[in-house]
Amino acid sequence: MVLQETTNQPASSEKIPVVLTGYALQSLRDSGYSLSAALGEVIDNSLEANANNITLHFEESKTKSGKRHIHQIIIIDDGDGMELDVLQHYLQLGYSTRYMRTDTIGKYGVGAKLAALNYGQRIDVWSRTNEQEWHHVWFDLEEALIQEREGETVGIAFPNIESIPDNIFTYAPKGSGTIVVWSKVDRLEEGQQASDAQALKAEVKHELARMFRYFLNEGIRISFDGTDLLPYDPLYLMKGTWADREIFKYYQRLRKGANKENKEHSLPLPEASKDHFSATQIAQGNIKVGGSICTVTVTLYPSEVARQRGMANDNFARKTLRLQDNQGAISFVRLNREINYTNVPRIFPKGVEDRDRFIGIEVAFKPELDSYFGVRNVKRGVEPHDELRTEIRTFLNSYIEEARNSLNNIWGEVARKSNKGNGENLLVLQAVKEANITLPKSRVKTKISNQEKSQIFVDLARDVVGEDKKKQEEYQETIKDLPFVVEFVDIRGNLLIDTQHIDGKVIITFNTRHRFYREMWEPLRRIADAMPGSISGDEATKAARRSIEALTLLIIAYGKAESMDDNPREHFSELRSDWGKFTESLMGKVKDVI
Ligand SMILES: Nc1ncnc2c1ncn2[C@@H]1O[C@H](COP(=O)(O)OP(=O)(O)O)[C@@H](O)[C@H]1O
Ligand SMILES: [Mg+2]
Structure with a gap:
C-alpha cells in the first residue's frame, strides 16, 4: 500500500476529513509499544473496570514459510463490562470515559487501540454488563484500507449480539466482563522481539509481574498461559513474590548439597522454614513538586540475595533473579502501576556500579505530576524533568552511598562468619592447594603412629572450633584435602608459629597471643574486613x-x-x-582470593 495513491484524489472545493482513518492508523502502528507495554494497556482497562481475574492467552501457529509465530492474543476480564455505546466507542481513537482525568490510569483514550494495532491488524471485543448476551464490535485495518481506497468512509458499526468464539469459551467469565482479541498478529514471529515464543512469554510474564505487582500483591489474579503471576517486587519488600519462591528453592538446593560451586559452600544457610526474604528499607522520603509529592524509596536486597562479594554474576543472580536488570534501575510507579523501569542517566552518585544491582529504588507519583515525569500516551520512557530530577538525585545521593556501605557490611560479616570454625584463611588455603600441585613434594617421613596422627587432628579441631563434636567433624572434613593448614590459636609462651608435618600435610599454628599477631595481623585484618569509608585515614596509616x-x-x-x-x-x-x-612462587600464583 503506497500513500501516494491518496494524492490522486481529485481536487475539490468540499471540506475533507482531517484524518484518513486507515492510513493514519497504519502509520500509528509503530507507536513503540513493547509487547508487555501493549498488554499492559489492556490490563489497565480491565483493572479500571474492577476486574478481579484477568486471563491472557497466546495462540500459536506456523507461518506460510514454516516459522512459528503468535497469531492471536486474547485478554479476558471479569470486570464491569461495557454498555453498548461505550463498547462501540472502545474502538474510536481518542474516546475515553475518563478523558484527561488525574485519578485514573487511563486518560488519553488511545491505549486500547494503538496497543492492539502495534501487534495485529484486527481487534475484536466482546463485552457484557450482566450474564446475558455478549455484544461484539470489531475493527479490521486491512478492510479499512480497502474501503478507504474505494472512497468509502471507515466507521465502527453498532455492537451486534454475537456469541464468543469456541476457543475462548472455557476462559470466559460467568457474569459481566470483557474479552479483547487481537488477531492478524503479524509482528510476533520467532526471532522478532525474542528468540522463540517460550522466551517471549517468559519475558512478558516477568515484565507484567513487575508492572502490576501492587495489584497482584492485593489479590488481583492475572493468569498467563495457565499459570497465575506472582508479583515481582524490585524493592524486595513484598511477601510471597516470585523472588521469595526462587530464593527459597535456591537455598533448598544448597541445603541438599546439590551445588558444588566453591563459593556457595561457605554460604550461611537461612532457616529451612524461612520463605520470605525481605530487603532492608534504607530510606523513604517525599519530594514536593508542582503542588503534589512523589515518594522515593531505597532498599537494600536481603543478605540471602547479596550473599558474598563476587557472586553478583552467577547463574542465580543473573539468570534466575535477573539482577543485572536492576543495576542502576529506578521503578517509576504511577497510581500503583509501574509505568517504567529504567536507568536514568547521571542520577547515581559517582556513576552506576556492579554492586548497585542489590539496591532497589522506586519513585511513586500521582497523575497530577504527569508533566513533570514526561508521561506520554505510550507508558514508557518516563523521565523526571530538570528540577525534579535534581531533587531526586540529591535525595538518592546519600542513601545510595548508605546502601552501598551496608552491602559491604553484609559481605564483611558473611566473610567473617564463614571464616570462623572453617580455618581463618580458607580462601587462601584453597588457592594454595591448586598452586602446590606444581611445587616439589614434601620429603618428611612421618614417624608417629596412626593413633597419634588422628589425635593431632582432633586436638587441632578442638582448638579451632571448640568442644562441639559435630563442628569438629565438619572442620576435619574441610581441611582433609588441604596440603597446608594455617590456624590461629591461643598458644601459651613466645612461640610465633608451630609446624607439624603429617603424611605430606603441613599444619601451621599461628599464636594469637603473640605481639606480632595482636599488634600487626589483627589490626590489618580489621581494616581488610571493614566497609570502605568506615576506617579513618589516620587509623589506616597507623596500622600500615x-x-x-x-x-x-x-x-x-x-x-x-x-x-x-x-x-x-x-x-x-x-x-x-x-x-x-616458595614465597616468590606462591605469591605469583595466589592473588586477590580474599
Ligand atoms: N476491559 C474493559 N472493561 C470496561 N471498559 C473498558 C475496558 N477496556 C476499555 N474500556 C472502555 O473503553 C475506553 C477506551 O479505552 P482506552 O482506549 O484504553 O482509553 P483510556 O483507558 O485512556 O480511557 C475506556 O475509557 C473505558 O471506558
Ligand atoms: Mg486504557
Whole structure:
C-alpha cells in the first residue's frame, strides 16, 4: 500500500476529513509499544473496570514459510463490562470515559487501540454488563484500507449480539466482563522481539509481574498461559513474590548439597522454614513538586540475595533473579502501576556500579505530576524533568552511598562468619592447594603412629572450633584435602608459629597471643574486613606503619635467632633459599582470593 495513491484524489472545493482513518492508523502502528507495554494497556482497562481475574492467552501457529509465530492474543476480564455505546466507542481513537482525568490510569483514550494495532491488524471485543448476551464490535485495518481506497468512509458499526468464539469459551467469565482479541498478529514471529515464543512469554510474564505487582500483591489474579503471576517486587519488600519462591528453592538446593560451586559452600544457610526474604528499607522520603509529592524509596536486597562479594554474576543472580536488570534501575510507579523501569542517566552518585544491582529504588507519583515525569500516551520512557530530577538525585545521593556501605557490611560479616570454625584463611588455603600441585613434594617421613596422627587432628579441631563434636567433624572434613593448614590459636609462651608435618600435610599454628599477631595481623585484618569509608585515614596509616615496623623486627629477630647457632650460614642456607623461592612462587600464583 503506497500513500501516494491518496494524492490522486481529485481536487475539490468540499471540506475533507482531517484524518484518513486507515492510513493514519497504519502509520500509528509503530507507536513503540513493547509487547508487555501493549498488554499492559489492556490490563489497565480491565483493572479500571474492577476486574478481579484477568486471563491472557497466546495462540500459536506456523507461518506460510514454516516459522512459528503468535497469531492471536486474547485478554479476558471479569470486570464491569461495557454498555453498548461505550463498547462501540472502545474502538474510536481518542474516546475515553475518563478523558484527561488525574485519578485514573487511563486518560488519553488511545491505549486500547494503538496497543492492539502495534501487534495485529484486527481487534475484536466482546463485552457484557450482566450474564446475558455478549455484544461484539470489531475493527479490521486491512478492510479499512480497502474501503478507504474505494472512497468509502471507515466507521465502527453498532455492537451486534454475537456469541464468543469456541476457543475462548472455557476462559470466559460467568457474569459481566470483557474479552479483547487481537488477531492478524503479524509482528510476533520467532526471532522478532525474542528468540522463540517460550522466551517471549517468559519475558512478558516477568515484565507484567513487575508492572502490576501492587495489584497482584492485593489479590488481583492475572493468569498467563495457565499459570497465575506472582508479583515481582524490585524493592524486595513484598511477601510471597516470585523472588521469595526462587530464593527459597535456591537455598533448598544448597541445603541438599546439590551445588558444588566453591563459593556457595561457605554460604550461611537461612532457616529451612524461612520463605520470605525481605530487603532492608534504607530510606523513604517525599519530594514536593508542582503542588503534589512523589515518594522515593531505597532498599537494600536481603543478605540471602547479596550473599558474598563476587557472586553478583552467577547463574542465580543473573539468570534466575535477573539482577543485572536492576543495576542502576529506578521503578517509576504511577497510581500503583509501574509505568517504567529504567536507568536514568547521571542520577547515581559517582556513576552506576556492579554492586548497585542489590539496591532497589522506586519513585511513586500521582497523575497530577504527569508533566513533570514526561508521561506520554505510550507508558514508557518516563523521565523526571530538570528540577525534579535534581531533587531526586540529591535525595538518592546519600542513601545510595548508605546502601552501598551496608552491602559491604553484609559481605564483611558473611566473610567473617564463614571464616570462623572453617580455618581463618580458607580462601587462601584453597588457592594454595591448586598452586602446590606444581611445587616439589614434601620429603618428611612421618614417624608417629596412626593413633597419634588422628589425635593431632582432633586436638587441632578442638582448638579451632571448640568442644562441639559435630563442628569438629565438619572442620576435619574441610581441611582433609588441604596440603597446608594455617590456624590461629591461643598458644601459651613466645612461640610465633608451630609446624607439624603429617603424611605430606603441613599444619601451621599461628599464636594469637603473640605481639606480632595482636599488634600487626589483627589490626590489618580489621581494616581488610571493614566497609570502605568506615576506617579513618589516620587509623589506616597507623596500622600500615606498625606493620612495617613489625615486619622489620620479624626479620631482625630471625637474624638474631640464626646468630644463636654456631654456623648459621651452613645450617640454614638451604632453608633460607627454599623459603624465598616458595614465597616468590606462591605469591605469583595466589592473588586477590580474599
Ligand atoms: N476491559 C474493559 N472493561 C470496561 N471498559 C473498558 C475496558 N477496556 C476499555 N474500556 C472502555 O473503553 C475506553 C477506551 O479505552 P482506552 O482506549 O484504553 O482509553 P483510556 O483507558 O485512556 O480511557 C475506556 O475509557 C473505558 O471506558
Ligand atoms: Mg486504557
